[in-house]
Amino acid sequence: MNARRSAPVRTALVWFRRDLRLTDNPALRHALEHAERVVPVYVHSPDDEHPWAPGAASRWWLHHSLTALDASLRKIGSRLVVQRGEASTVLRHCIRETGATLVCWNKLYEPAALKRDARIAAALDDDGVSVEQSNAALLFEPGTILNGQKLPYRVFTPFWRTAETQLSTLPVPSRAPRRLPRAPRGLSGIGIDDLALLPKIRWDDGLTQTWTPGEAGALKQLRQFSKHVASYPTGRDRPDRAETSRLSPHLHFGEIGPRQIVAALRHSNTAAAQAKGTDSYLRQIGWREFAHHLLFHFPETTDAPLDKRFAKQKWRRSASDLRAWQRGATGIPLVDAGMRELWRTGWMHNRIRMIAASVLTKNLQIHWLQGAQWFWETLVDADLANNTLGWQWVAGCGADAAPYYRIFNPVLQAKRFDPVRSYIRHWVPELARLPDRWIHQPWAAPEAVLQRAGVVFDKTYPRPVLDLGESRKRALQVYSQLR
Ligand SMILES: Cc1cc2nc3c(=O)[nH]c(=O)nc-3n(C[C@H](O)[C@H](O)[C@H](O)COP(=O)(O)OP(=O)(O)OC[C@H]3O[C@@H](n4cnc5c(N)ncnc54)[C@H](O)[C@@H]3O)c2cc1C
Structure with missing residues (x-):
């Protein structure tokens, strides 16, 4: 957040990345609360993520997830402006075109994204544009769950013991907006198809038959899983049965956030067996959290051993x-x-x-x-x-x-x-x-x-x-x- 935030904002950009949802999306909410006009933007910039730009299966998912997000935005009066190129150049172009004075995004915590975002935030600040960065991807900000010596945990169980005690302090997930201001006409942009994310040789039949990318697919999956969470502790190790939540791609693309999962499961599963299943499941969400916190503290581990x-x-x-x-x-x-x-x-x-x-x-x-x-x-x-x-x-x-x-x-x-x-x-x-x-x-x-x-x-x-x-x-x- 920067000091110029308090000035009245006519137009804000919401830079969607891997937070492809409307519910509990703090960047979107902030923009709506502070600006008259809100322009949702997606910038495809795989080179910024080098050497871990999305692989073929992820690109397939991304295509469908962006399509779903655009459809959801259109239902509430807006649309997704899609662009391609180096993110800071493209964002500055969008700012010039829209006259935006505020850019909101939800943070990514991978090493390349952290560096890029810090660079962009500094450059926008120099341009006199306010930036608001929020956490939508994790339960807790990396760096906030530390051991007695204020160092990162390297073992899961004590990490989760500390994190678990703080679950009750998580903010209540916010609802999806019912209406968005119309995005200005005439903005430059390209179609989602132009990103060429789908494979040229169609090997993706199995993916199409298995998954429904997008926020609606994620919420449906959570509802279904929630009904049989009681059998998760015993069933989660059985590859022959559909006992796990299969929410991993939805979580990765931010079609659902971990805070929504905590709130939904803890609220609806109060009977003893369900509560036990919920605890066991949230422990796995804890592993995800642990993995992200570790990568934040030890960014070299993407290709070098931690030990x-x-x-x-x-x-x-x-x-x-x-x-x-x-x-x-x-x-x-x-x-x-x-x-x-x-x-x-x-x-x-x-x-x-x-x-x-x-x-x-x-x-x-x-x-x-x-x-x-x-x-x-x-x-x-x-x-x-x-x-x-x-x-x-x-x-x-x-x-x-x-x-x-x-x-x-x-x-x-x-x-x-x-x-x-x-x-x-x-x-x-x-x-x-x-x-x-x-x-x-x-x-x-x-x-x-x-x-x-x-x-x-x-x-x-x-x-x-x-x-x-x-x-x-x-x-x-x-x-x-x-x-
Ligand atoms: C070699 C290896 C590579 C893996 N690569 C990935 C990967 O690229 N992406 C990925 O999301 N998971 C990865 N996992 C972790 C795990 O296998 C998947 O998260 C899980 O199988 C996803 O299925 P689910 O959503 O049904 O899991 P559930 O059992 O329903 O768990 C719920 C959620 O908890 C998280 N989670 C569960 N187990 C783990 C774990 N061990 N580590 C971190 N988070 C976890 C996931 O976000 C998952 O969606 C990997 C595990 C191994 C052993």
Whole structure:
């Protein structure tokens, strides 16, 4: 906020970024409270986010989310002005065109965005334009949840214990405006289609069938999830059942904010089982919060390990193994199921993310960044903070990381978390006729069983790219040298 804010404002720009919603949008609310005219603007500037500009699946989501936001704005009398280019140049152009004296935005906390926004805020201030920056993405501003020594937490449980006590102090989410002043005519801008966010070769059928990007889709998803939150603590580890909220892409694009989720779940779920489910669920929202706070404090971790002992780790390079992993052709059914789910739907269940990442980084000894980059390209919820935390956690080099000796065994994990093997059968149909006893480890099945099920190695389904037992031993050796 700056001092000139108190002067009467005729026109304000609301710079939408990853807060693509009308409900509980503090930047929009501030503009409405302080200006006669409000111009909603979106500036597509992927170069500003280099090297983590949105991947293909994120671009698909963004296209549909912007379309949904524009439709919502039109329903209440306005529209989204879409522009492309370096953000500060474009914003200054919009300011000249509209005569705006106030620009409002909701903060992003990734390293590149923080630097860019600070630069833009200073430049606008020099131009005599007021800037209002708000928090819509997180429960608490990074830097406000600190330990006794005023340092950032590096372990989740004490972080969340501190944060949880402050949940009751969160502001009540604000309602969506019913009406917006009409955006001035004749403003320059381009169509959402002109951003060319959709793939040229249409591989996005699975995404279209799975998701409804946009604020309405997010709110509907939350309402549905809220009805069965009581079963979340027991169901959340089951990839074969739709027990988790699947709100991750909606949260990433800010179609819903975490404060809305806290308010909605705490308000409607007062019975004991629901309250337990809500606590367990909010703990996961806490992990998201932890990831963002960590990235704020340790911006170098997007490509360097938080635990510096791991900086000297030697990784294997194998283009063919990496490709087999990416394509869901490792010959390890649970991993292949997950990687195919990711390719088809842009999403993968958390437990399978952990298992697939463990196989890549520990059994195959391929650098976690290679996995993080593939997820970045293919996940609709690709999120720099969560992805960095997830990969470093599995690789053992991050905050509160899985200990180095924790190497997921995909066979045991399949027995435990896909008990009737329906997840594997769905995503790896070429193994569907194998009996439960063998489907998660076809390499161990007797020849006659394979024949009856129509499985021919390297013809209908690949032989495993590694021996799980041997590769586990190798990984343990590598990690013990790093200690
Ligand atoms: C290797 C790896 C990479 C990951 N990459 C991403 C990513 O790019 N984007 C992403 O949003 N999540 C990522 N996660 C975390 C997690 O897998 C997803 O958030 C979750 O699967 C999303 O599904 P959901 O919305 O149904 O989750 P729910 O179980 O319903 O959880 C609710 C919300 O809490 C947050 N959350 C849940 N688990 C975590 C977690 N472990 N870390 C941080 N936030 C969490 C998410 O915002 C999620 O939407 C990754 C995890 C791993 C192990």
